[in-house]
Amino acid sequence: MALLETRALTASYGDFQALFGIDMTLDAGETVAVVGANGAGKTTLMRSIAGVLRNGSDQIRFDNEPIGALPAPEVVERGIAMVPEGRRLFPSLSVEENLLIGKYGRAIEGPWSLNAIYDLFPILRDRRNSPGTALSGGQQQMVAIGRALMSNPRVLLCDEISLGLAPIVIRDIYAAFPRILASGASVVVVEQDIGQALRVADRIYCLMEGRVTLEGPPAALSREDIHAAYFGASRS
Amino acid sequence: MDTTAPAWRVHTRTTASTVFSGILGLAVAVAVMAPLFVSRGTVQNLFFIFTMLVLAQSWNMLAGFAGLVSVGQQAFVGFGAYVMFAFVILFKLDPLASIALAGLAGVLLAALTSLFLFRLQGAYFAIGSWVIAEVVRLLLAQWKALGGGTGTSLPTGVTRDMWGVSAVGHLFGLRPAQATDVVCYWLALALAMVTIVFVYRLLRSRQGLALAAVRDNQEAARSIGVDARWLKTFVYLAAAFLTSLAGALIYVQKARISPDAAFSVVDWTANVIFIVVIGGIGTIEGPMIGVLVFFLLQNMLADYGSWYLLVLGLIGIIVMLFAPQGLWGLFASRSDIQFFPVRRILRGGPISMKCKGGPHG
Amino acid sequence: MSWLNIVIQGVMLGGLYALFAAGLSLVFGIMRLVNLAHGDLIVLAAFLILGLVTALGLNPFLAALVAIPIMFGFGWLLQAQLLNRTLGPDILPPLLVTFGLSIVIQNALLEGFSADSRRITVGPLESATLSLGPINIGIMPLLTLLSSVVVIVSLNQLFYRTSLGRAFRATSDDRVTAGLMGIRPDRIFSVATGIAMIVVTIAAFYLGTRANFDPTIGPARLIYAFEAVIIGGLGSLWGTLAGGVIIGVAQAFGAAVNPEWQILAGHVAFLAVLLFKPRGLFPRSAE
Numbered sequence: 001m002a003l004l005e006t007r008a009l010t011a012s013y014g015d016f017q018a019l020f021g022i023d024m025t026l027d028a029g030e031t032v033a034v035v036g037a038n039g040a041g042k043t044t045l046m047r048s049i050a051g052v053l054r055n056g057s058d059q060i061r062f063d064n065e066p067i068g069a070l071p072a073p074e075v076v077e078r079g080i081a082m083v084p085e086g087r088r089l090f091p092s093l094s095v096e097e098n099l100l101i102g103k104y105g106r107a108i109e110g111p112w113s114l115n116a117i118y119d120l121f122p123i124l125r126d127r128r129n130s131p132g133t134a135l136s137g138g139q140q141q142m143v144a145i146g147r148a149l150m151s152n153p154r155v156l157l158c159d160e161i162s163l164g165l166a167p168i169v170i171r172d173i174y175a176a177f178p179r180i181l182a183s184g185a186s187v188v189v190v191e192q193d194i195g196q197a198l199r200v201a202d203r204i205y206c207l208m209e210g211r212v213t214l215e216g217p218p219a220a221l222s223r224e225d226i227h228a229a230y231f232g233a234s235r236s
Numbered sequence: 237m238d239t240t241a242p243a244w245r246v247h248t249r250t251t252a253s254t255v256f257s258g259i260l261g262l263a264v265a266v267a268v269m270a271p272l273f274v275s276r277g278t279v280q281n282l283f284f285i286f287t288m289l290v291l292a293q294s295w296n297m298l299a300g301f302a303g304l305v306s307v308g309q310q311a312f313v314g315f316g317a318y319v320m321f322a323f324v325i326l327f328k329l330d331p332l333a334s335i336a337l338a339g340l341a342g343v344l345l346a347a348l349t350s351l352f353l354f355r356l357q358g359a360y361f362a363i364g365s366w367v368i369a370e371v372v373r374l375l376l377a378q379w380k381a382l383g384g385g386t387g388t389s390l391p392t393g394v395t396r397d398m399w400g401v402s403a404v405g406h407l408f409g410l411r412p413a414q415a416t417d418v419v420c421y422w423l424a425l426a427l428a429m430v431t432i433v434f435v436y437r438l439l440r441s442r443q444g445l446a447l448a449a450v451r452d453n454q455e456a457a458r459s460i461g462v463d464a465r466w467l468k469t470f471v472y473l474a475a476a477f478l479t480s481l482a483g484a485l486i487y488v489q490k491a492r493i494s495p496d497a498a499f500s501v502v503d504w505t506a507n508v509i510f511i512v513v514i515g516g517i518g519t520i521e522g523p524m525i526g527v528l529v530f531f532l533l534q535n536m537l538a539d540y541g542s543w544y545l546l547v548l549g550l551i552g553i554i555v556m557l558f559a560p561q562g563l564w565g566l567f568a569s570r571s572d573i574q575f576f577p578v579r580r581i582l583r584g585g586p587i588s589m590k591c592k593g594g595p596h597g
Numbered sequence: 598m599s600w601l602n603i604v605i606q607g608v609m610l611g612g613l614y615a616l617f618a619a620g621l622s623l624v625f626g627i628m629r630l631v632n633l634a635h636g637d638l639i640v641l642a643a644f645l646i647l648g649l650v651t652a653l654g655l656n657p658f659l660a661a662l663v664a665i666p667i668m669f670g671f672g673w674l675l676q677a678q679l680l681n682r683t684l685g686p687d688i689l690p691p692l693l694v695t696f697g698l699s700i701v702i703q704n705a706l707l708e709g710f711s712a713d714s715r716r717i718t719v720g721p722l723e724s725a726t727l728s729l730g731p732i733n734i735g736i737m738p739l740l741t742l743l744s745s746v747v748v749i750v751s752l753n754q755l756f757y758r759t760s761l762g763r764a765f766r767a768t769s770d771d772r773v774t775a776g777l778m779g780i781r782p783d784r785i786f787s788v789a790t791g792i793a794m795i796v797v798t799i800a801a802f803y804l805g806t807r808a809n810f811d812p813t814i815g816p817a818r819l820i821y822a823f824e825a826v827i828i829g830g831l832g833s834l835w836g837t838l839a840g841g842v843i844i845g846v847a848q849a850f851g852a853a854v855n856p857e858w859q860i861l862a863g864h865v866a867f868l869a870v871l872l873f874k875p876r877g878l879f880p881r882s883a884e
Contacts, residue, residue, distance in 0.1 A: 052773060072776035081777070088774040092766040092881070101763050105779010151779065305692055307633070352868065355875045358688045359631035363823045364871070367864050370820065374861040385857075501816065506700055513693055542704035549700030556693045557682055 001064055003028045003186055004049070004080070004155050009059045009068075011041075011048050018044040020210040026155065031177070031187045033201035035194055037230060040207040042190045043085050046159045049188075050082040051075035062155070076105040081153035085160045085190075087144040089132035096128040098143050102150030110152030111183040117146035120176050138169035145173070149180065156180065158189045162196060174200055194226060208232055253576065267425055271418045272408065279421050283489060285527055286424035290482040291504065292511040292523035293431045294475040300518035301439065301447050302471040305358075308365030309479050310505050311349075311372045312342045314498035316480030317487035318376050324394055326381060331390075331398045335423075335484040342480025345372070346473045354469065366501075373499035387494025395491060420489045427485065431478050435520055436576050438474075443467060502545070510552050516562030520576040525564050602732060603849045609734070611845025612742030613807065615838040616800035617818050618825035619748055620793035622837040625826060627769045627789045628684060630691050634699040636819030638794065641702055642668050642801035643810050644710055647717050657717050661802040665795050672794030677787040684786070699815065706812035717805035741803040745841070748796055749834045755792075756834075765789060769832075817860075824867040830877025839878060843870070 002025035011019040018041050026032050034042050047053045049060055051072035060068040067075055081102070089098050099117055118125040121142040127135060132143060141161055148156055162170040170193075177200060181187065191197040197204055198218040206214035206229035214221065214229030271279050291313070298304045316338040323334035349368050356364045377385045395401070396412040398419065405415035438444050449457040450464045458464055483504075487493050497503070507530065515526025533551075537544035559566055621635050632638075642664060649660035679698075683690040725736040756762040768775040768785050775782060804810060804818070824844055829836025844863045851862020870878065 050777060052776065071781075072773075073779045073781045076777060076779040084774060084777060088771060090767045090770045090774070092770050093763060097763050097766075100760070101767050101775075101778050101780075104760065104764055147778070299689065305689060307692075307696070352872060355871070359625075359629075359692065360827060362631065362633075362692055363820070363827070367820060367824065367867060371861065371864045371868070374864070378857065502700070506696065509693060509696065517689070542707040546701055546704040546708065549697040549704065552697040553679075553694050553701070556690055556697065557679075560690065 002026060003030075004060075004062050004188075006045075006049070006060050007058065009045070009048060009055060011044050011053055011055055013044075018210050019048065022207070022210075022212055024205055024212070026186055026188055028154075028186055029181065030202045031181065031189065031200055033189045033191055033197035033204045034207060035191055035197050035204060035226075035230065036207035038192075039209075041210040042207055043159055044210075045207070046082060046085075046157050046188070046190055049075075050080060050157055073105050076151060076153075079106065079151075079154035080157065081106075081148040081151045081155070082157040083141075083144045083148045083159060083161055085163070087137075087140045089140055089143055089147075091131065091133045093132050094129050095124055095132055095135065095143055098132040099124075099146050099150055102147035103152075106151040106153075108152055112149040112152050114150075117149060120149075120179060121146060138165050138173065141165065141169075141173055142176075145176070145180075149183075149185075152183075153185055156185045156187045158187060160190050160192060162191065162193055170196065194230070206230055256576075264425075264429065268422070271421060276414055276417060279417050280489075281531070283417070283421045283424045285531055286421075286428040287482050287486050288508070288511060288530070289428045289523060289527045290424075290431045290478055291508045292515070292527060293428075293435055293520070294478045294482075295505075295508045296512045296517060296519075296523050297435050297438070297471055298475045300512065300522075301435075301444075302468050303450070304468060304472060305362050306365040307362045307501070307505055307509075308367070308369035309475070309508065310499050310501055310503070311365070311369035312345065312476045312479035313483030313486070313504040314369070314376065314495070315345055315372055316342050316483035317493055317498045318379075318382060319480070320484035320487060321382055321388065321390065321493055324390060325388070331395060331488045332400070332423075335481060335488060338484035339477050339481040342476045342483075343473050345480075346476030350469050350472050353472075354465065369499060369501075373495050377495040383494070385495060387492065387497070389493075390488070390491040395488060398488075417489070420485065423485055424482075427478070427481055432520065432576075434474065434478075438471075439520070443470070447471070506545075507548075510548050512562075513552055514555055514562055516564030516566075516568075517560075519562075519564050519568070521568070522562050522564040526562065529563065599731070603853050604846055605732060605734065606738075607846030607849030608842050609738035609742045609845070610849060611838070611842030612738070612745040613800070613803055613841070614821045614825050614844050615745040615841030616741065616748060616796065616803060617822035618829075618837045618841055619745070619752060619834060620796035620800070621819075621822045622826045622829070622834055623752060623796070624789055624793045626832045627765050628786050630680060630684065630786075631688075631695065632680070633692060633695040633819065634702055634815075635695075635797070635822060636817065637699045637702040637706075637815030638672075639797050639801045639804060639818050640810060640812060640815045641706065642794070642798045643717070643805035644706060644715070644812075646798070646802055646805060647715055650717060657719050657802070657806065661798060664801075665798045668794040668798045669791040672797075673787045673791035676790035677783065680790065681783050681786055699819075703812050703815060710812060712811055712813070714809035714811050715805070716809050717802070719806050723806065737803070737806060741807070744799060744803065745838060748799060749838050752792075752796075752834050761788070821863065824863065827877055828867060828870045830880035832881030833877075833879040836877060836879035 004026040006022050006024045009019055009022040010017065022045060024032070034045060036042050044053065048055050051067070051070050051074065054071070055068040057066045057069040060066070062078060062080060067078065090101065093101060096114070099114060123139060124142055124146065127139065133140070135143065145158070145161065161173060165173070174196065177187070189197065189200060201218060203215070203217050204221065205212055206226060208229065214225055267282070270282065291309070295306070295309055298306055298309070319338040319341040320331065320334040323329040323337055324331055353361060353364050353368065376382070382388050395416045398416065400419050401412060401415045404410065404418050405412055408415070408418070410418065446457065447467055450467060483498070487498065511526035511530045512523050513526070514529050515524065516522025533548065534544065537547060555562060561569065617639060621632065624630050624632060645664045645667065646657065646660045649655050649663055650657055653660070655663065679694065680691065683694045719737070722736055726733045727736060727739060756765060764775070764780045764785055767778065768780055768782050772782050821844060825840035826837050828840030828843055829838070843866055847866035848859045848863040852859035
């Protein structure tokens with residue numbers, strides 16, 4: 001039984017439909033990547049799972065329980081945490097306070113504590129009292145990830161964590177992933193950088209215009225397959 | 237293949253609106269003749285209804301169309317009334333002329349206050365408008381020549397000698413006091429019609445379209461060249477003009493003024509907001525319905541003191557929560573009818589082309 | 598009357614206005630809710646305290662303590678059942694619903710208690726004074742000022758040192774992302790209003806013991822409270838205290854020149870500050 005799965009997941013913004021029936025699974029201990037062009041529906045998918053969007057109750061199942069219609073606070077309580085697109089740190093909170101607020105809704109014992117986060121991203125310990133938004137992009141991303149980890153989630157959703165960051169910074173951030181996985185979290189990563197996704201994922205889903213166009217482990221997918229699934233094959 | 241695509245045309249007239257304009261014309265004619273066959277009490281009631289309608293349409297124009305929620309329009313009611321009193325008592329002018337001057341004075345006050353108020357937004361604007369009303373009230377309460385804090389009355393006979401009163405009295409065989417009521421009534425009717433026509437024309441104009449755009453999304457509107465600041469100022473000045481005229485007219489009829497009464501938040505803002513909210517904010521038809529409901533409620537509950545206002549407040553809260561478009565909005569959304577057609581309806585255009593072609597179908 | 602005396606009287610009056618304003622500042626800062634019934638809620642609390650004093654024979658200070666949890670519960674319910682429904686992108690519903698609430702509270706109080714002026718008596722404490730050299734300071738006004746400082750210090754502690762305070766600030770910054778942290782905005786708002794009502798009760802105690810009150814004086818208190826909040830700047834509780842003091846001192850000077858000018862002087866000071874600093878004196882820069 002998959003830890004997290006979506007069944008024929010649909011989502012709309014008013015009259016505009018963004019997802020047209022997504023089937024996706026995440027097993028315990030896996031890292032799954034979701035790739036696709038801008039507007040393909042990747043963030044919508046993440047927001048649906050995280051509870052920011054309300055979907056059909058049975059369209060999203062976590063630990064075999066329907067969570068599709070639950071609001072975000074309740075999803076967090078069950079153990080799904082999101083690192084939102086654009087990081088979205090709280091400007092009124094310091095770095096340390098941003099981390100602490102991560103466990104507001106789910107304060108359970110686990111491998112992730114304030115000290116553990118500082119061990120993972122040592123630079124944050126030095127900047128712990130700075131306002132959250134006074135840090136560089138990469139450091140803010142570390143805070144956002146740490147904030148999500150503070151709830152000791154079973155599933156971590158990472159939405160475009162490499163966006164706007166320099167390659168070397170991206171490498172540093174992804175270098176933390178093995179430790180995140182080792183702590184017992186399963187990860188869904190949304191990436192525009194296909195290379196990065198191929199490197200880090202056990203399986204990849206490709207979305208285009210709200211539908212899954214390709215799925216499989218990196219080894220089984222050729223560059224042509226991915227290209228076609230990402231951009232859409234031209235019909236001749 | 238037909239290469240000339242017929243152009244889209246913008247229509248605003250609908251069947252309902254055409255029928256309604258006929259009925260409206262009839263109603264206006266009846267209203268003008270009304271003093272001939274209804275009692276004096278009814279004339280006074282109609283006066284009240286029409287003046288409240290002017291206040292309601294003005295507030296609606298501000299809040300519903302321009303997005304400026306003011307809790308301080310009583311400033312103009314009181315100011316207009318006091319300016320009129322000043323011209324009558326201190327300069328011995330005819331009350332009707334004084335009313336007109338009061339309207340202009342209201343515009344000047346609005347121009348002055350807008351310099352300050354328009355630096356504020358949302359809730360700050362609302363509170364700021366209230367503070368300004370309080371400041372005007374407190375300043376005028378210092379004016380000893382007009383009675384200071386306790387107020388004063390119009391000199392006896394002034395309204396009797398008003399322009400038109402004696403003519404009406406002779407024409408219809410009425411005593412001076414009754415003739416005054418009739419003249420005031422006709423003025424109120426005229427002012428109400430002017431207000432409605434003004435709001436209607438404004439909404440149908442390009443400025444009205446721009447207003448709607450600004451209300452929906454000010455930044456987007458700015459990016460296509462809409463000057464939000466000028467539009468809002470214009471609406472604010474217009475509302476001040478109409479409200480001041482109404483205030484002056486109301487107090488010609490009352491003939492007695494005091495700062496607390498003329499600047500009463502309950503009488504000139506709470507009641508007005510109630511009327512607009514119940515009737516339907518952001519529509520022309522709404523305040524008309526609201527005024528009628530308000531009048532009926534006031535009559536039914538007149539004997540119950542504070543219960544009357546309590547019920548009004550409760551109804552206002554319930555309507556705002558559960559039927560924010562008001563009574564008219566409920567009706568209009570079911571039936572899609574607009575009596576004052578201000579929507580723009582697209583007709584014609586390529587869909588009526590007979591044959592299709594081109595790369596996408 | 599010496600200048601110093603006027604300033605001191607003004608500062609202590611400012612303490613009262615800061616108490617009026619602190620609850621408003623809290624609620625406005627967290628959820629951008631303009632509660633036009635805030636002044637009437639202060640009057641409501643004053644009547645509650647008065648009722649407890651007359652019905653149960655309680656000492657006024659004790660009555661205020663008893664009133665505090667009652668008002669907390671009332672505020673919590675008010676937010677949860679009524680005001681939460683008005684929050685959203687449109688500014689009209691909160692303004693109009695709280696306006697209606699103001700009318701309802703005023704007239705309910707009029708029906709229940711009549712328009713007579715009331716007073717909460719604290720016996721000899723009312724006129725007790727402290728002598729500091731040439732100045733005589735009333736004990737109750739001094740207590741009012743001290744209470745306002747204690748309230749603001751406490752609220753700041755709450756905001757900046759507790760988990761709840763973090764949740765307040767996070768929700769105020771970004772409601773959606775706060776949800777991702779497990780914060781339920783509706784509950785946070787209800788707690789915030791409840792806490793605001795505690796401050797309102799304290800303000801009501803000092804209002805009711807200082808001067809006569811009746812059901813209709815609410816709106817004027819709302820205006821002073823809002824002026825203090827706006828002068829101080831959104832998000833700053835110390836700013837709110839400063840705002841209250843500015844209005845209090847302005848009023849004191851106005852009254853010294855001519856008693857009829859007291860209130861006007863306060864308003865003029867407010868307009869003057871706003872003219873030069875539309876966002877207030879100490880706005881939180883995140884705005």
